[in-house]
Amino acid sequence: MVVASGRSNRHVGALADYVIRGMKQAGFKDIGTEGQEGQDWVLIDGGDVILHIFRPEVRVFYNLEKIWSVPLPDGLREMSEQAPADPSE
Incomplete structure (x- = not known):
């Protein structure tokens, strides 16, 4: 993934x-x-490979990294602290 x-x-x-x-x-x-x-978030499923491409705000909202206990990348971590509850806001 x-x-x-x-x-x-x-x-x-x-x-x-x-x-x-x-x-x-x-x-x-x-x-x-x-x-x-x-195009806020696109999932591409190639079978053996799955790719998620997010706009930064949407990536912070879904925070898929949390599933593996991996922190968000530095550039997105600051954004998560200021993020609204709904990424479309």
Whole structure:
């Protein structure tokens, strides 16, 4: 599982498109995706590889790193202290 951040909705969408294109060229089949419409958070499921791409605010809200008791990256840790309860605010 890979967790990454994009700087904006457009950046998240572009990263997702780039990764999906690369996975197809590498021979991955049946690539599943979720969230490409809103582009706040995109999940790409390649079977053996799962990629989550978040806008920073949404990544802080979901905090997937907490599942493995891993702290948020330094640049996001400060944001989590100031984050609203709903990432769309």
